[in-house]
Amino acid sequence: MLLPLPPGDFQAYLFDCDGTITDSMPVHYQAWQQALAGWACDFPEDLFYAWGGRPAADIIVDLNERHGLAMPVATVNEHRESLFQSGLATVEAVPGVLEHIEEAFGRVPFAVVSGSTRESVTASLTALGLLDRFPVLVCAEDYARPKPDPEGYLSAARQLGVDPARCLVFEDTELGVRAAEAAGMAFVRVPPPWDR
Missing domain, CATH: 3.40.50.1000 (HAD superfamily/HAD-like)
Structure with missing residues (x-):
């Protein structure tokens, strides 16, 4: 319709x-969860949707600040993107x-x-x-x-x-x-x- x-x-x-x-968006969220799991970084689904449209690198910087982490932005972003692309067949x-x-x-x-x-x-x-x-x-x-x-x-x-x-x-x-x-x-x- x-x-x-x-x-x-x-x-x-x-x-x-x-x-x-x-x-x-559901595939993106799953990729985020998998990419952040090794860092014990919480990224709730409601925040993920509220931040929709923001560049991924900016999100990682903000998550670092929120959680007092030092995740390498480029590395985490590349891993997240790879995970997302592997799920594209379902989109x-x-x-x-x-x-x-x-x-x-x-x-x-x-x-x-x-x-x-x-x-x-x-x-x-x-x-x-x-x-x-x-x-x-x-x-x-x-x-x-x-x-x-x-x-x-x-x-x-x-x-x-x-x-x-x-x-x-x-x-x-x-x-x-x-x-x-x-x-x-x-x-x-x-x-x-x-x-x-």
Whole structure:
């Protein structure tokens, strides 16, 4: 079933990736739990979802501060990413969002704006057979200020040559919605797995 869209004549659709296009948040959370287990680092599920959209390296830095740990950020992040990619075979597209991608592809240009790395986004979209739908990928390494800063969304609009006010954002996290609003873009809030 298609998610309802706000009124407007939109000339581009900008999508977050994890939890928006790909129903990958449960797989991400499992990868986090496995990667942090050796450090006895507690990362509750409600905090994981509250921090959705943040770059993984920033999360590890904050977990170190919260728990008085000295986890090596790059090492833990690489391990987490490897665990996530090994679980990609179980990931499916988010219902309601996939239908919009199929309905609008070729009529409206698309971009992905994600707090995940290009490697992670590319692997996720490839696993679903959707990578070719997104000519523009704006990933964690492509902007300095993560969501809720609008930088990533404004960069995607620029690359597509579309006025930000004519872009529609699909987002599952509060940080992402705030980034879309700060960019002057309309948005569709994608419900979490337990509300679908």
